[in-house]
Amino acid sequence: KKVLADFQTVMEAYHAKATKIALRLVQLLALSLELNETYFDEDFQEPVATLRLLHYDKRKSEPEKGIFACGAHSDYGIVTLLLTDKHPGLQINYKGEWIDIPPRPYSFVVNIGDLLEIWTNGLYKSTLHRVLTSSEYERYSIPFFFDPAFETLVECLPTCTDENNPPRYPSTTAGQHLVSKYEATHADFAPKDTHA
Numbered sequence: 001k002k003v004l005a006d007f008q009t010v011m012e013a014y015h016a017k018a019t020k021i022a023l024r025l026v027q028l029l030a031l032s033l034e035l036n037e038t039y040f041d042e043d044f045q046e047p048v049a050t051l052r053l054l055h056y057d058k059r060k061s062e063p064e065k066g067i068f069a070c071g072a073h074s075d076y077g078i079v080t081l082l083l084t085d086k087h088p089g090l091q092i093n094y095k096g097e098w099i100d101i102p103p104r105p106y107s108f109v110v111n112i113g114d115l116l117e118i119w120t121n122g123l124y125k126s127t128l129h130r131v132l133t134s135s136e137y138e139r140y141s142i143p144f145f146f147d148p149a150f151e152t153l154v155e156c157l158p159t160c161t162d163e164n165n166p167p168r169y170p171s172t173t174a175g176q177h178l179v180s181k182y183e184a185t186h187a188d189f190a191p192k193d194t195h196a
Contacts, residue, residue, distance in 0.1 A: 015051050015144070018081055022049070022146035025079055025110065033120065034159045043148035048077070048174065050147075056089065056139040061132035070131035075113040076181040077147030077174070082109040084141040093128040115147065115177055118169040121160040150175035 023044055030039040056070075072093065083106075084090065090101040090109065101109060111127040133139055148154070152174040156167035 011051065014142075015049065018051065018144040019047065019049050019146070021108070022079060022081055022144065023047075025081075026146070029079075029116070029124075033123075033157060035157070040148070043152040043174075044146075046149045048145075048147040048150060048178065050145040052143050052145075054141045054143065056131065056133045056141075058135050058138055059133060060135040061089075063132065072128055072130040074126040074128050075111050075143075075145060076115065076178055077113040077145050078116045078119075079113060079146050080111040081144040081146065082111060082141055083107075083144075084109065085139060087137050087139045089131045089133050089139050090141075091130050091132060093130075098130070113145075113147070114181070115154050115174060118154050118172065118177075119157050119160070121156045121165065121168055123160050147178065148174045150178075 023041075026040050026044060027037045031037050033039075082090070084103055086103050086105045088100060088103050090103075091098045092101060093099075111129060112124050114126045116124050117126040131139070131141075150173070153171065154174055154177065155171035156169065161167050
Protein backbone atom coordinates (compact mmCIF):
# COMPACT_ATOMS: atom_id res chain seq x y z
CA LYS A 1 0.00 0.00 0.00
CA LYS A 2 2.87 2.38 0.81
CA VAL A 3 4.33 1.88 -2.67
CA LEU A 4 1.07 2.85 -4.33
CA ALA A 5 0.64 5.82 -2.02
CA ASP A 6 4.03 7.20 -3.11
CA PHE A 7 3.70 6.27 -6.78
CA GLN A 8 2.45 9.64 -8.08
CA THR A 9 5.00 11.61 -6.05
CA VAL A 10 7.87 9.43 -7.28
CA MET A 11 6.74 9.57 -10.91
CA GLU A 12 6.29 13.35 -10.85
CA ALA A 13 9.76 13.82 -9.32
CA TYR A 14 11.31 11.48 -11.90
CA HIS A 15 9.52 13.30 -14.74
CA ALA A 16 10.78 16.69 -13.50
CA LYS A 17 14.40 15.48 -13.23
CA ALA A 18 14.26 13.72 -16.60
CA THR A 19 12.95 16.96 -18.15
CA LYS A 20 15.96 18.89 -16.79
CA ILE A 21 18.39 16.27 -18.08
CA ALA A 22 16.74 16.15 -21.51
CA LEU A 23 16.70 19.95 -21.83
CA ARG A 24 20.41 20.05 -21.00
CA LEU A 25 21.00 17.38 -23.63
CA VAL A 26 19.12 19.48 -26.19
CA GLN A 27 21.32 22.47 -25.27
CA LEU A 28 24.43 20.36 -25.83
CA LEU A 29 23.02 19.23 -29.17
CA ALA A 30 22.61 22.91 -30.12
CA LEU A 31 26.30 23.53 -29.35
CA SER A 32 27.28 20.47 -31.41
CA LEU A 33 25.39 22.02 -34.33
CA GLU A 34 27.33 25.31 -34.01
CA LEU A 35 24.28 27.09 -32.61
CA ASN A 36 23.85 29.11 -29.45
CA GLU A 37 23.42 26.88 -26.41
CA THR A 38 19.91 28.25 -25.80
CA TYR A 39 18.85 28.07 -29.46
CA PHE A 40 16.10 25.49 -28.78
CA ASP A 41 15.06 26.66 -25.29
CA GLU A 42 11.97 28.55 -26.45
CA ASP A 43 10.73 25.47 -28.34
CA PHE A 44 10.90 23.47 -25.11
CA GLN A 45 9.12 25.92 -22.78
CA GLU A 46 6.11 23.60 -22.92
CA PRO A 47 7.57 20.33 -24.15
CA VAL A 48 5.68 17.21 -25.06
CA ALA A 49 7.36 15.07 -22.41
CA THR A 50 6.00 11.55 -22.03
CA LEU A 51 7.07 8.92 -19.53
CA ARG A 52 6.19 5.25 -20.06
CA LEU A 53 6.67 2.29 -17.75
CA LEU A 54 7.32 -0.87 -19.75
CA HIS A 55 7.27 -4.49 -18.64
CA TYR A 56 8.34 -7.37 -20.87
CA ASP A 57 7.37 -10.87 -19.77
CA LYS A 58 9.52 -13.99 -20.00
CA ARG A 59 8.39 -14.96 -23.47
CA LYS A 60 11.44 -15.76 -25.55
CA SER A 61 11.87 -13.60 -28.64
CA GLU A 62 12.40 -15.45 -31.90
CA PRO A 63 13.38 -12.85 -34.52
CA GLU A 64 13.58 -15.47 -37.26
CA LYS A 65 9.85 -16.17 -36.65
CA GLY A 66 8.94 -12.48 -36.26
CA ILE A 67 8.45 -12.73 -32.48
CA PHE A 68 9.84 -9.72 -30.62
CA ALA A 69 9.27 -8.12 -27.23
CA CYS A 70 9.15 -4.89 -29.25
CA GLY A 71 9.66 -4.81 -33.01
CA ALA A 72 12.04 -2.58 -34.92
CA HIS A 73 11.11 1.10 -34.81
CA SER A 74 12.51 4.59 -34.37
CA ASP A 75 11.17 7.10 -31.87
CA TYR A 76 9.14 9.92 -33.37
CA GLY A 77 10.49 12.98 -31.59
CA ILE A 78 13.79 14.58 -30.61
CA VAL A 79 15.42 12.45 -27.91
CA THR A 80 14.44 9.56 -25.70
CA LEU A 81 16.10 8.89 -22.36
CA LEU A 82 15.82 5.17 -21.68
CA LEU A 83 16.38 3.83 -18.19
CA THR A 84 16.65 0.04 -18.16
CA ASP A 85 17.14 -2.70 -15.64
CA LYS A 86 20.11 -5.10 -15.46
CA HIS A 87 18.83 -7.41 -18.19
CA PRO A 88 19.95 -7.26 -21.81
CA GLY A 89 17.53 -7.05 -24.70
CA LEU A 90 17.87 -3.64 -26.35
CA GLN A 91 19.42 -3.71 -29.81
CA ILE A 92 20.16 -0.92 -32.27
CA ASN A 93 20.57 -1.28 -35.99
CA TYR A 94 23.92 -0.04 -37.23
CA LYS A 95 24.62 -0.30 -40.95
CA GLY A 96 22.10 -3.13 -41.31
CA GLU A 97 23.41 -5.17 -38.37
CA TRP A 98 21.66 -5.58 -35.01
CA ILE A 99 24.00 -4.65 -32.15
CA ASP A 100 23.31 -5.56 -28.51
CA ILE A 101 23.37 -2.63 -26.10
CA PRO A 102 24.82 -3.86 -22.81
CA PRO A 103 22.62 -3.01 -19.83
CA ARG A 104 24.00 -0.38 -17.46
CA PRO A 105 21.71 -0.03 -14.45
CA TYR A 106 21.20 3.57 -13.28
CA SER A 107 22.35 4.90 -16.65
CA PHE A 108 20.47 6.33 -19.60
CA VAL A 109 20.55 5.10 -23.15
CA VAL A 110 19.85 8.12 -25.37
CA ASN A 111 17.99 7.48 -28.61
CA ILE A 112 17.78 10.11 -31.32
CA GLY A 113 14.32 10.50 -32.83
CA ASP A 114 12.88 11.31 -36.25
CA LEU A 115 12.33 15.03 -35.58
CA LEU A 116 15.99 15.56 -34.72
CA GLU A 117 16.93 13.86 -37.99
CA ILE A 118 14.66 16.33 -39.82
CA TRP A 119 16.04 19.35 -37.94
CA THR A 120 19.64 18.29 -38.65
CA ASN A 121 18.99 17.31 -42.29
CA GLY A 122 20.15 13.76 -41.56
CA LEU A 123 23.35 14.72 -39.75
CA TYR A 124 21.95 12.97 -36.67
CA LYS A 125 20.16 9.78 -37.66
CA SER A 126 17.09 8.48 -35.90
CA THR A 127 17.95 5.33 -33.94
CA LEU A 128 16.33 2.18 -35.32
CA HIS A 129 16.00 -0.19 -32.35
CA ARG A 130 14.14 -3.23 -31.04
CA VAL A 131 13.85 -5.31 -27.89
CA LEU A 132 14.43 -9.06 -27.53
CA THR A 133 13.64 -11.03 -24.39
CA SER A 134 14.61 -14.43 -23.06
CA SER A 135 12.59 -16.96 -21.14
CA GLU A 136 14.85 -16.52 -18.11
CA TYR A 137 13.67 -13.18 -16.71
CA GLU A 138 11.21 -10.35 -17.00
CA ARG A 139 12.54 -7.03 -18.24
CA TYR A 140 11.61 -3.46 -17.31
CA SER A 141 12.45 -0.13 -18.91
CA ILE A 142 11.35 3.48 -18.53
CA PRO A 143 11.51 5.52 -21.73
CA PHE A 144 11.15 9.30 -21.42
CA PHE A 145 10.26 10.92 -24.74
CA PHE A 146 11.26 14.61 -24.91
CA ASP A 147 9.89 16.66 -27.75
CA PRO A 148 9.33 20.37 -28.48
CA ALA A 149 6.03 22.16 -28.02
CA PHE A 150 3.26 20.92 -30.30
CA GLU A 151 3.28 24.01 -32.58
CA THR A 152 7.09 24.13 -33.02
CA LEU A 153 8.18 24.46 -36.65
CA VAL A 154 10.69 21.74 -37.50
CA GLU A 155 12.70 22.42 -40.63
CA CYS A 156 16.31 22.11 -41.66
CA LEU A 157 18.54 24.17 -39.37
CA PRO A 158 20.70 26.86 -41.00
CA THR A 159 23.93 25.14 -39.91
CA CYS A 160 22.84 21.82 -41.48
CA THR A 161 22.42 22.92 -45.06
CA ASP A 162 24.39 24.65 -47.80
CA GLU A 163 24.36 24.78 -51.59
CA ASN A 164 25.85 21.26 -51.76
CA ASN A 165 23.51 19.89 -49.07
CA PRO A 166 19.96 21.17 -49.61
CA PRO A 167 17.17 20.31 -47.14
CA ARG A 168 16.15 16.65 -47.56
CA TYR A 169 12.94 16.66 -45.54
CA PRO A 170 9.79 18.77 -45.83
CA SER A 171 9.05 21.25 -43.04
CA THR A 172 6.52 20.16 -40.44
CA THR A 173 5.46 20.98 -36.94
CA ALA A 174 6.27 18.77 -33.98
CA GLY A 175 2.57 18.16 -33.41
CA GLN A 176 1.77 17.38 -37.04
CA HIS A 177 4.64 14.89 -37.20
CA LEU A 178 3.76 13.18 -33.91
CA VAL A 179 0.07 12.89 -34.76
CA SER A 180 0.79 11.48 -38.24
CA LYS A 181 3.10 8.86 -36.71
CA TYR A 182 0.55 7.90 -34.03
CA GLU A 183 -2.18 7.61 -36.65
CA ALA A 184 -0.01 5.39 -38.86
CA THR A 185 1.02 3.24 -35.89
CA HIS A 186 -2.54 2.77 -34.67
CA ALA A 187 -4.31 2.55 -38.04
CA ASP A 188 -5.39 -1.02 -37.27
CA PHE A 189 -7.26 0.21 -34.20
CA ALA A 190 -9.58 2.48 -36.17
CA PRO A 191 -13.23 1.38 -36.23
CA LYS A 192 -14.11 -0.51 -39.39
CA ASP A 193 -16.79 0.93 -41.64
CA THR A 194 -19.32 -1.88 -41.78
CA HIS A 195 -21.54 -0.01 -44.26
CA ALA A 196 -19.05 0.04 -47.10
